[in-house]
Amino acid sequence: MSESDIxxxxxxxxxxxxxxxxxPCEVHRPRTTEEVSELVRRCRDEGLSITVQGGMTGVxxxxxxSEGDVVINLERMNAIEDVDALEGVMQVQAGATLQQVQxxxxxxxxxxxxxxxxxxxxxxxxxxxxxxxxxRVIRYGTMRDSVLGVEAVLPDxxxxxxxxxxxxxxxxxxxxxxxxxxxGTLGIITRLTLRLHPPMxxxxxxxxxxxxxEALPRLLRSxxxxxxxxxxxxxxxxxxxxxxxxxxxxxxxxxxxxxAWHVLIEAAGTAGQPMEEALHEALxxxxxxxxxxxxxxxASEAHREAFWRIREAIPEVLTHLKPAATLDIGLPWxxxxxxxxxxxxELHARLPEAEHLFLGHLGDNNLHxxxxxxxxxxVHVVDEIAYRALRGCGGTVSAExxxxxxxxxxxxxSRSPGEIELMRRLKxxxxxxxxxxxxxxxx
Amino acid sequence: MSESDIxxxxxxxxxxxxxxxxxPCEVHRPRTTEEVSELVRRCRDEGLSITVQGGMTGVxxxxxxSEGDVVINLERMNAIEDVDALEGVMQVQAGATLQQVQxxxxxxxxxxxxxxxxxxxxxxxxxxxxxxxxxRVIRYGTMRDSVLGVEAVLPDxxxxxxxxxxxxxxxxxxxxxxxxxxxGTLGIITRLTLRLHPPMxxxxxxxxxxxxxEALPRLLRSxxxxxxxxxxxxxxxxxxxxxxxxxxxxxxxxxxxxxAWHVLIEAAGTAGQPMEEALHEALxxxxxxxxxxxxxxxASEAHREAFWRIREAIPEVLTHLKPAATLDIGLPWxxxxxxxxxxxxELHARLPEAEHLFLGHLGDNNLHxxxxxxxxxxVHVVDEIAYRALRGCGGTVSAExxxxxxxxxxxxxSRSPGEIELMRRLKxxxxxxxxxxxxxxxx
Numbered sequence: 001m002s003e004s005d006i007x008x009x010x011x012x013x014x015x016x017x018x019x020x021x022x023x024p025c026e027v028h029r030p031r032t033t034e035e036v037s038e039l040v041r042r043c044r045d046e047g048l049s050i051t052v053q054g055g056m057t058g059v060x061x062x063x064x065x066s067e068g069d070v071v072i073n074l075e076r077m078n079a080i081e082d083v084d085a086l087e088g089v090m091q092v093q094a095g096a097t098l099q100q101v102q103x104x105x106x107x108x109x110x111x112x113x114x115x116x117x118x119x120x121x122x123x124x125x126x127x128x129x130x131x132x133x134x135x136r137v138i139r140y141g142t143m144r145d146s147v148l149g150v151e152a153v154l155p156d157x158x159x160x161x162x163x164x165x166x167x168x169x170x171x172x173x174x175x176x177x178x179x180x181x182x183x184g185t186l187g188i189i190t191r192l193t194l195r196l197h198p199p200m201x202x203x204x205x206x207x208x209x210x211x212x213x214e215a216l217p218r219l220l221r222s223x224x225x226x227x228x229x230x231x232x233x234x235x236x237x238x239x240x241x242x243x244x245x246x247x248x249x250x251x252x253x254x255x256x257x258x259x260a261w262h263v264l265i266e267a268a269g270t271a272g273q274p275m276e277e278a279l280h281e282a283l284x285x286x287x288x289x290x291x292x293x294x295x296x297x298x299a300s301e302a303h304r305e306a307f308w309r310i311r312e313a314i315p316e317v318l319t320h321l322k323p324a325a326t327l328d329i330g331l332p333w334x335x336x337x338x339x340x341x342x343x344x345x346e347l348h349a350r351l352p353e354a355e356h357l358f359l360g361h362l363g364d365n366n367l368h369x370x371x372x373x374x375x376x377x378x379v380h381v382v383d384e385i386a387y388r389a390l391r392g393c394g395g396t397v398s399a400e401x402x403x404x405x406x407x408x409x410x411x412x413x414s415r416s417p418g419e420i421e422l423m424r425r426l427k428x429x430x431x432x433x434x435x436x437x438x439x440x441x442x443x
Numbered sequence: 444m445s446e447s448d449i450x451x452x453x454x455x456x457x458x459x460x461x462x463x464x465x466x467p468c469e470v471h472r473p474r475t476t477e478e479v480s481e482l483v484r485r486c487r488d489e490g491l492s493i494t495v496q497g498g499m500t501g502v503x504x505x506x507x508x509s510e511g512d513v514v515i516n517l518e519r520m521n522a523i524e525d526v527d528a529l530e531g532v533m534q535v536q537a538g539a540t541l542q543q544v545q546x547x548x549x550x551x552x553x554x555x556x557x558x559x560x561x562x563x564x565x566x567x568x569x570x571x572x573x574x575x576x577x578x579r580v581i582r583y584g585t586m587r588d589s590v591l592g593v594e595a596v597l598p599d600x601x602x603x604x605x606x607x608x609x610x611x612x613x614x615x616x617x618x619x620x621x622x623x624x625x626x627g628t629l630g631i632i633t634r635l636t637l638r639l640h641p642p643m644x645x646x647x648x649x650x651x652x653x654x655x656x657e658a659l660p661r662l663l664r665s666x667x668x669x670x671x672x673x674x675x676x677x678x679x680x681x682x683x684x685x686x687x688x689x690x691x692x693x694x695x696x697x698x699x700x701x702x703a704w705h706v707l708i709e710a711a712g713t714a715g716q717p718m719e720e721a722l723h724e725a726l727x728x729x730x731x732x733x734x735x736x737x738x739x740x741x742a743s744e745a746h747r748e749a750f751w752r753i754r755e756a757i758p759e760v761l762t763h764l765k766p767a768a769t770l771d772i773g774l775p776w777x778x779x780x781x782x783x784x785x786x787x788x789e790l791h792a793r794l795p796e797a798e799h800l801f802l803g804h805l806g807d808n809n810l811h812x813x814x815x816x817x818x819x820x821x822v823h824v825v826d827e828i829a830y831r832a833l834r835g836c837g838g839t840v841s842a843e844x845x846x847x848x849x850x851x852x853x854x855x856x857s858r859s860p861g862e863i864e865l866m867r868r869l870k871x872x873x874x875x876x877x878x879x880x881x882x883x884x885x886x
Contacts, residue, residue, distance in 0.1 A: 086660055087776040088667075131613050142611055145588070160861040166773045166808040168585055168842040170574050170624060171850070171857040172884040173866045177620030181613060198668040217529055224531075225641040228713040229672040270671040330609045333530040365609040399611040407614070414614040418603040423616045429872030441615040 018376070019405060022067030024051065029076045033151060033159055033190040036072060040188065041157030043070050044435045052184035052437055054126025055097060057118035059326070060404025062130070062183050062440050074125055077190060080104040088196035089148065089165045094125025094189045101194065110196035113140035117312070125189045131181035133400030138363030139232040140197060142400070144180050148195050152179045152187035155431035165193040178426075183402050184437040186430050203232060203268040204275040205304040206283055208295045209259030213337035215291040216261060220333070220362055223265065226282040230275060233266035234363045235311050238340075241357035241370075245313035248320055254296040254307055263362075264311050266304075311359070317370060321355055324372025325382040330365045331395035339389055340367070346385045347371060351378055366399040387413050403441045411442065461819070462848060465510030467494065472519045476594060476602055476633040479515060483631065484600030486513050487878045495627035495880055497569025498540060500561035502769070503847025505573070505626050505883050517568055520633060523547040531639035532591065532608045537568025537632045544637065553639035556583035560755070568632045574624035576843030581806030582675040583640060585843070587623050591638050595622045595630035598874035608636045621869075626845050627880040629873050646675060646711040647718035648747040649726055651738045652702030656780035658734040659704060663776070663805055666708065669725040673718060676709035677806045678754050681783075684800035684813075688756035691763055697739040697750055706805075707754050709747075754802070760813060764798055767815025768825040773808045774838035782832055783810070789828045790814060794821055809842040830856050846884045854885065 025048070030036045043050050051065040053073040065071050074095035082091040085108040092101055098112075098119040105112040114127060116134035126132075128150070132143045140146065149164040152175070162175040179187045210216060216236055223231050237245075242262045246253050255262070265283075267275040279297060286292050298304040318324055331339055340358060347356040354374050360367035371382045387397055387410050396414040397407050411420060423442050427434070468491070473479045486493050494508040496516040508514050517538035525534040528551040535544055541555075541562040548555040557570060559577035569575075571593070575586045583589065592607040595618070605618040622630045653659060659679055666674050680688075685705045689696050698705070708726075710718040722740060729735050741747040761767050774782055783801060790799040797817050803810035814825045830840055830853050839857040840850050854863060866885050870877070 084775070084777060086664060088664070089775070131611075133611050133613075137611060141588075145584075154865075158861060158864070160865050161859045162862050164839070164857075165775060165837060166839055166842070168574075168576050168580060168773055168807045168809055169839040169857065170576075170841045170843050170845045171839055171854060172846055173625050173629070173869055174620060175862055175865055177617060178865070182616050186616070198671065221529060221531070226713060228641065228716075270669060273671075330611055332527070332532070332608060334527060364611045366611055394608060396607070396609055396612040396614055398613045399609065400613050402613045403615055411614060414607075414612065416604045418601060419605050419618055421601070422597075422603050422618055422621070425872060426616055426869075429868060 019061045019064055022065045022069060024065045024069045024071040027071040027073065029073050031076045033153065036153045036188055036190055037157045037159055039070070039072055040153050040155065040435065044156060044433065047433070049434070049438050050436050052188050054095065054123030054129070055118065055121040057122040058126065058130060058402060058404060060398070060402040061406045062402060062404035062437065064405060066439065072188065074123060074190070081191070083108045084165070085109055088198070090194045090196060091163060091165070092124055092192055092194065094123060094128070094191060096124050098122050098124055098127055105196045106199070108196070109199070111199045112146065112194065113197050114143050114146050124192060128180050128189050128192055129182065129184050130402040131400070133361070133364060133366065135361075136232060137361060138234055139229055146195050147176055147180055147192055149193035150176045150179050150189055151191035152189050154187050155436045160187065163191060163193050183404060183440050185427060185440055186436070188436065199271050200232070200268045201271045201273045201275065203266045203304065204279045205298040205307050206265045206279055206295060207254040207307055208263045208265065208283065209255045209257045209293045210261045210263070210291065211259060211293055213261050213340055216263060216362055217333035217336070219263070219286050219291060222286060223282055226285070227267050227278060230267045230269050230278065231265075231363075232268050233264060234361065235264040236360055236362050237262045237264070237311065238358040240355065241317070241359050242310060244317055244320070244355060244357060245310045248316040249309060249313045251306060251310050251313070253310070254303075255294045257294045259293050264307050314370070317357065321370060321372030323374065324370050325374055325379040327369040327382070327386050328398050328401040329367045329369065329386060329390060329395060330399035331367065331390065331393050332365060333362065335393045335395070336362070336367060339393060343369070343386055343389050346389075347382065350381055350385065354378065364399065383410070405439055408441060408443075462504045462507055465508045465512060467508045467512045467514040470514040470516065472516050474519045476596065479596045479631055479633055480600045480602055482513070482515055483596050483598065483878065487599060487876060490876070492877070492881050493879050495631050497538070497566030497572070498561065498564040500565040501569065501573060501845060501847060503841070503845040504849045505845060505847035505880065507848065509882065515631065517566060517633070524634070526551045527608070528552055531641070533637045533639060534606060534608075534634065535567055535637060536634055537566060537571070539567050541565050541567055541570055548639045549642070551639070552642070554642045555589065555637065556640045557586050557589050567635060567637075571623050571632050571635055572625065572627050573845040574843075576804070576807060576809065579675060580804060581677055582672055589638050590619055590623055590635055592636035593619045593622050593632055594634035595632050597630050598879045603630065606634060606636050626847060626883050628870060628883050629879070631879065642714050643675065644712045644714045644716045644718065646709045646747065647722045648741040648750050649708045649722055649738060650697040650750055651706050651708065651726065652698050652700045652736045653704045653706070653734065654702060654736055656704050656783055659706060659805055660776040660779070662706070662729050662734060665729060666725055669728075670710050670721060673710045673712050673721065674708075674806075675711045676707060677804065678707040679803055679805050680705045680707070680754065681801040683798065684760070684802050685753060687760055687763070687798060687800060688753045691759040692752060692756045694749060694753050694756070696753070697746075698737045700737045702736050707750050757813070760800065761815075764813060764815030766817065767813050768817055768822040770812040770825070770829050771841050771844040772810045772812065772829060772833060772838060773842035774810065774833065774836050775808060776805065778836045778838070779805070779810060782836060786812070786829055786832050789832075790825065793824055793828065797821065807842065826853070848882055851884060851886070
C-alpha cells in the first residue's frame with residue numbers, strides 16, 4: 001500500500017476515533033466483477049480478511065483496514081454502463097462517483113436524487129452499502145429508495161445478479177436489501193441499477209426562528225400538508241450553531257433574532273414552476289398562529305446561497321472545534337425536543353469548556369451533534385450522554401453514517417436482541433468464516 | 444377447519460389454477476405474538492407444516508393449505524395499537540384490514556397511501572408479505588415504501604422486534620426486507636409500523652387515446668416532468684378492454700375514438716389545491732405534438748367516477764370471460780410496446796376464440812392480461828406465450844400479486860440463478876426444516 005493510500009485513509013478519522021489503521025498485505029483495484037469474484041474466492045480459501053473500499057469518505061471507519069487485510073478498492077469499476085433516457089433508469093458500476101452519476105443523469109435529461117457534500121469523491125457503491133442519506137431525503141428518500149437493482153459478489157465469491165430495473169417485482173426475496181445498508185459485510189456491490197427523477201425546479205428558500213423546539217415538528221407537519229412533496233429541505237440548527245457558523249464564515253444570519261432554533265426551509269416544484277409564493281403563504285399561516293418568532297424568505301438566488309452557506313459551514317466549525325466529537329442520531333419528532341434539552345444540559349454540565357452544537361434534518365428524524373474541543377475522554381463522555389439518553393426513545397445511534405467500526409459498541413441502543421441475533425445468523429449463513437469486512441457492524 | 448373456511452379459500456382460485464386445497468389438521472387464530480411464537484415452535488418440534496393466512500384475498504395460492512397443514516390465521520390480531528398524529532406514524536397488528544388502517548389514518552388527519560380493491564378484506568400483514576402495489580404506486584410506491592418497521596416470528600419461533608419508526612436508520616441489516624415481499628416463507632409478520640402521508644387533494648382526471656402504444660411512455664415521461672409527484676394515476680387499457688368493459692357495464696367511453704390504447708390519467712395536489720388546469724395544460728402540449736388522437740378532461744366528480752367505472756370493470760370482465768387466465772407482468776417501458784404486439788398476435792393466432800384484453804399501471808412497469816374463456820390447456824398456452832416472450836426483456840412474472848404456489852414454476856423468468864440460489868440459502872438458514880409456508884416461491 002502506498003503512502004498516499006494511507007493518507008487518504010487517515011483524513012476522515014477524527015483525532016480521537018481510537019482506530020488503529022492496519023497495513024494491508026495486498027491492495028487490489030479490480031476492473032471487473034469476475035476479478036472481484038476471484039479475489040474473494042482466493043481470500044476465503046487462504047483465510048485472508050478483506051476490507052472493501054469505495055471513495056473512503058465514510059466517518060464510521062468502515063474502510064479502514066486491519067493489519068494484514070486484503071484491500072479491494074472499487075475505483076476502477078467506475079463506468080456509467082447504460083442510461084435509459086425514456087424511462088429514467090441507469091446502470092452503473094459501483095466505483096463511479098456520486099457526481100459522475102449525477103452528471104450522467106443530468107446529461108440524459110433526468111436527475112439523480114441522492115446528494116451529499118462528498119459527491120465528488122464518494123462512490124455510488126459506498127452510498128448504497130451505507131444507505132446514504134444526504135440533503136434531499138425528505139423529498140426523495142435515502143439511497144435505498146434510488147436503487148432498483150444490484151449485482152454483488154458474495155463472501156464465497158459467487159456473483160448474484162439482480163440488476164432488475166422495475167418499480168414493482170413481487171417474486172420473492174429482494175437481494176437489494178441484503179447489500180444496501182449492510183456496509184459490505186454480506187457482499188461487495190459491483191453494479192447498480194438506479195432510478196432517476198425528473199429535474200427539480202428552482203428552489204425557494206426561507207429561514208425561520210422559533211424559541212421552542214416543539215414549534216418545529218408542528219411547522220413541519222403543517223408544511224407537509226401545504227407544500228406536499230415540494231418541500232425539499234427542513235434543516236434545523238441550534239442558535240449556538242448559527243452564531244458560531246456566522247462568526248467563522250463572516251456570514252450574517254438572515255433573521256436578527258437571538259432565537260434558540262433556526263430552520264432553513266426549501267420548496268421546489270417541477271422545472272419552471274415558481275415556488276416563492278407558495279412557500280410564503282405556507283409560512284404566513286405559521287407566523288400568524290404565533291409559532292414562529294421571525295421569518296425571512298430569500299429574495300434572490302444569492303440570498304438562498306447565503307442561507308446554505310451557514311448550514312454548510314460544518315467543515316469550518318469542525319476545524320474550529322477540533323478535536324470534536326460528532327454524532328448522527330435519529331429519533332421520533334415527538335421525542336426530539338425533550339432529548340435535546342436533556343442532552344444539552346448534561347453536556348454543558350459535564351463538558352463546560354466545550355461548545356455543543358446541534359443541527360439536523362427533522363423530516364428524516366436525523367439529529368447531528370458537534371461537541372468540541374474535547375479530548376479522548378471527552379469523546380466518551382459525549383457518546384455516553386447522547387446514547388444513554390437515546391435508550392427507550394425508539395432512536396438510532398446512526399441515521400445515515402453507518403455503524404462501521406466506530407459505533408459497533410452502541411448497536412444495542414438502536415437494535416433489539418432479536419435484530420442483532422438475526423444479523424449474526426445472516427452473517428453466519430453467508431460468510432461463516434468472516435472473510436468480508438470483519439469487525440464492522442457486529443463481530 | 445369449518446366449511447366456511449374452505450369456501451373462503453376457494454373463492455379466489457380460478458377454475459383452472461390446478462391447485463388442490465388440502466384439509467388442515469389444525470386452524471389457529473392467535474391473539475398475541477407469543478401465541479404465534481409458541482405455535483410455530485411446536486410445529487417445528489413436531490415436524491408440522493404451517494400455512495399462514497391473512498385476509499385470503501391473494502391470487503397466487505399462497506394462503507391455500509396443503510393436506511395436514513397447521514393453519515395460522517392472523518385475523519384476531521387486528522388492533523390499531525398506536526397513531527402518532529404529529530409525525531404521521533402508526534403501529535398496527537398484522538391482522539388489521541387495509542381499510543381499518545386507512546380509516547385510522549384518516550381519523551388522525553393523515554392518509555395511508557396503499558390502496559387496492561380488496562381493502563375491506565385483505566390484511567395489512569398480507570399486504571406487507573406480498574409487497575402489495577395497488578392504484579397509487581406511481582405516487583407513493585408499494586407497500587414496502589409504507590412500512591417503517593416490523594415484528595415477525597421466525598421459523599424457529601423466536602421473535603424479531605424491529606418496530607422502528609424512523610425514516611433513516613443506518614445500523615446494519617434492516618429486518619423489514621426479510622419479511623416484506625417474502626410471502627411468509629421466512630417469518631410471520633405480527634406487527635408493523637407504518638408511514639402515513641398528508642391527505643391528497645381532490646384529483647383531476649383525463650382520458651386520452653393513442654393509436655400507437657409507443658406514445659404512452661413518451662406521454663408519461665412528459666407528465667412526470669410537468670406534473671411531478673401530483674401525477675397519481677396512469678392506467679392504460681387496450682381498446683378491446685375498453686369496449687368490452689363499456690358493453691358489460693353500460694358505460695360510455697369518454698372519447699369516441701376507436702383508438703388502440705386508452706389511458707386514464709389523474710393528478711392530485713395537496714388538500715384544497717385544484718389540479719384541472721395543470722392537468723389540462725400538461726395534456727395540451729402532448730395533443731399539439733400529435734402524439735394523442737383525442738383527450739377528455741373530467742368536468743365533474745361524476746365524470747371522474749365514470750372514467751374509473753370503466754377501469755374498474757375487471758370483476759364484470761372476469762365473470763363474462765370465465766374461465767379466464769389473468770397475468771401480472773412487469774417490464775421496462777421501452778420493451779412494453781413490442782411485447783404487447785408480439786403477445787397479442789400470438790394469443791389471437793393460438794386462441795382465436797378467446798378475448799385477450801390488456802391493461803396496466805405503466806408508471807409501475809406493470810401490465811395485466813385477461814384471456815378468456817379458456818380451458819385448462821388454454822391457460823397453459825397463455826402462460827407459455829406471455830412468459831416466453833418475457834425472457835430477456837428484464838421483466839417479471841409477478842409485479843404485484845406474488846409468486847405463491849401458482850407462479851413458482853416460472854420464477855426463473857424473473858430471477859437469475861444467483862438470485863434463486865440466494866433465496867434458497869436464506870430459506871435454509873432461517874427455516875432448515877421448511878416449517879413456514881413450504882411450497883411457496885421456491886421449494
